[in-house]
Amino acid sequence: MNKPCNSCKKDSKLVLRGVSFCNECFQERVCKRINAELNKRSQAIGGDKLLFVFTGSQENVAILDVLKQYKLKSRGTRSFSLQLLHINTYSLLAQTNNLNDEEEYFENLQTISKQFGFQFESVGLEINEKEKTFLDLLKSCSRYPSIQDELILIATRRKIYNYAHQNDFDVIIFSDTAEQLGFRTICLLGQGRGSSLASHVNICRNKKQTAISICYPAKHTQMGELVSYLKTKDLVSIKTPTVLDLTKKKKNYKSITQNFYNQLTNSKNSSALSIIKITDAIQWNEIDLKLLNKEVSKNENEKIKKQIENNESKETETKKEKVEEKEKENENENENENEKENENEKEKEKENEKEKETETEKETENEKEKEKEKENVNQEENNSNQNTEICHICWDSIPEELQEESLNEVKQEFEIEVTICEFCRSRIIPFVDFQLLKKALL
Amino acid sequence: MELTLEFAGGLENLFEQKKKHQVSLPKTIVTLEDLLGWLKENMLNNKTDELLTEEEDDLRSGIICFINEIDYALCGFLEYELQASDTISFISTIHGG
Numbered sequence: 201m202n203k204p205c206n207s208c209k210k211d212s213k214l215v216l217r218g219v220s221f222c223n224e225c226f227q228e229r230v231c232k233r234i235n236a237e238l239n240k241r242s243q244a245i246g247g248d249k250l251l252f253v254f255t256g257s258q259e260n261v262a263i264l265d266v267l268k269q270y271k272l273k274s275r276g277t278r279s280f281s282l283q284l285l286h287i288n289t290y291s292l293l294a295q296t297n298n299l300n301d302e303e304e305y306f307e308n309l310q311t312i313s314k315q316f317g318f319q320f321e322s323v324g325l326e327i328n329e330k331e332k333t334f335l336d337l338l339k340s341c342s343r344y345p346s347i348q349d350e351l352i353l354i355a356t357r358r359k360i361y362n363y364a365h366q367n368d369f370d371v372i373i374f375s376d377t378a379e380q381l382g383f384r385t386i387c388l389l390g391q392g393r394g395s396s397l398a399s400h401v402n403i404c405r406n407k408k409q410t411a412i413s414i415c416y417p418a419k420h421t422q423m424g425e426l427v428s429y430l431k432t433k434d435l436v437s438i439k440t441p442t443v444l445d446l447t448k449k450k451k452n453y454k455s456i457t458q459n460f461y462n463q464l465t466n467s468k469n470s471s472a473l474s475i476i477k478i479t480d481a482i483q484w485n486e487i488d489l490k491l492l493n494k495e496v497s498k499n500e501n502e503k504i505k506k507q508i509e510n511n512e513s514k515e516t517e518t519k520k521e522k523v524e525e526k527e528k529e530n531e532n533e534n535e536n537e538n539e540k541e542n543e544n545e546k547e548k549e550k551e552n553e554k555e556k557e558t559e560t561e562k563e564t565e566n567e568k569e570k571e572k573e574k575e576n577v578n579q580e581e582n583n584s585n586q587n588t589e590i591c592h593i594c595w596d597s598i599p600e601e602l603q604e605e606s607l608n609e610v611k612q613e614f615e616i617e618v619t620i621c622e623f624c625r626s627r628i629i630p631f632v633d634f635q636l637l638k639k640a641l642l
Numbered sequence: 643m644e645l646t647l648e649f650a651g652g653l654e655n656l657f658e659q660k661k662k663h664q665v666s667l668p669k670t671i672v673t674l675e676d677l678l679g680w681l682k683e684n685m686l687n688n689k690t691d692e693l694l695t696e697e698e699d700d701l702r703s704g705i706i707c708f709i710n711e712i713d714y715a716l717c718g719f720l721e722y723e724l725q726a727s728d729t730i731s732f733i734s735t736i737h738g739g
Contacts, residue, residue, distance in 0.1 A: 424735050427733055431706075
């Protein structure tokens with residue numbers, strides 16, 4: 201006998217970690233989890249433009265279905281616009297040279313998107329489709345699937361972030377599940393890029409280091425839940441090729457990061473230390489300040505300017521009060537003694553003139569100080585612009601103390617003046633054709 | 643006994659790119675566990691690592707199984723006794739997009 205549904209006591213159809221559900225209650229459970237994650241961003245989402253990264257895979261279609269329902273329910277101030285973006289890596293990753301397969305793949309994508317009433321825009325990773333530079337770049341490091349994975353991730357992210365910034369999107373939504381984010385975390389650890397983990401999960405940066413919100417609505421949902429959701433709703437998905445399909449021996453993420461685990465207990469390298477760096481760097485506020493250096497300094501400068509303006513208004517008010525008090529005193533004295541009043545008036549006029557002179561002197565001094573402060577503010581802004589250098593491959597920020605080193609090393613070896621972070625220098629550059637890399641990503 | 647087998651989430655690649663298969667089983671195939679052994683010998687051609695465990699006696703972790711649209715965990719797992727015109731669905735969650 202089947203156990204009844206845990207919620208409504210009807211006949212159950214699914215089991216999740218020992219708990220039985222009927223189809224409707226299961227669907228509701230999945231929707232609640234995903235909506236809860238979207239609601240965390242509700243202030244950002246309301247009235248904003250959302251970009252959904254569309255792949256057509258199982259979890260992607262499931263989340264698109266939930267997102268569509270969420271959009272229908274969000275009206276008024278919480279309504280938002282949703283657009284789909286597809287990054288075309290089929291020709292790079294699929295183990296086929298058959299053009300019909302690619303056409304069929306795109307037809308299937310279109311039928312899926314029409315199912316939800318959306319159209320998608322497809323963007324490739326190649327700069328020039330005729331030259332196939334990126335494909336050649338991947339082939340040049342075919343012995344190293346972890347490097348291929350890294351390059352595809354970097355190129356895909358750059359493409360998505362650029363598209364989002366150029367088209368003024370406010371939030372980017374990825375359909376990665378808990379397992380996929382977990383794999384990604386381990387891969388980033390293995391690549392030594394763990395400290396940039398939060399930037400993959402919370403916010404993204406473009407080349408100019410301005411930020412856009414990222415949302416992973418399924419990060420607390422497992423792949424099996426979304427696949428079962430898809431099954432209960434009879435929705436269609438397609439199998440999308442990934443970098444693991446490039447590997448001949450059908451490797452998985454464990455095998456391509458095996459080296460990291462092997463090195464973990466080796467005291468002569470920094471694998472363990474990079475994990476500790478992640479624990480330091482993964483606090484939200486710290487990452488926010490580091491990555492939004494420019495914007496924070498700008499906000500601080502604006503606050504200083506406002507304080508200056510407030511101080512000025514307070515000074516003028518106190519001056520007015522003093523002048524009024526003095527006028528009252530003068531009137532009282534005039535009623536008692538006319539002559540003395542005349543003399544006093546003359547004296548007071550002289551005093552007032554002196555006061556005015558001193559006041560004007562003070563005002564000019566204040567103006568000079570304000571000008572100096574503004575100059576300092578502008579200098580700080582310029583300095584902050586100059587100090588935040590980024591890696592021209594992965595767009596991660598490079599610490600100030602390492603910028604000169606990265607610039608010099610790259611200049612010596614490759615005769616170009618760009619900054620490349622130590623991770624890209626050690627992990628990617630030795631294993632790829634640099635000319636292809638330069639063409640594709642620099 | 644005739645059954646319908648469905649494969650999705652990439653598993654169809656193991657079965658001639660077809661998602662639905664109508665199969666007729668001999669009388670010796672009684673339980674779901676027997677069916678897995680029959681699949682290994684007759685349809686998988688020894689490419690068992692994507693569907694079955696290393697010991698080849700259970701479904702690999704990440705494979706979801708539905709029996710007539712019901713989770714096989716509610717039907718007694720591999721001890722479920724097959725019945726005529728059952729629909730057995732196998733879906734892989736190994737790959738994402």
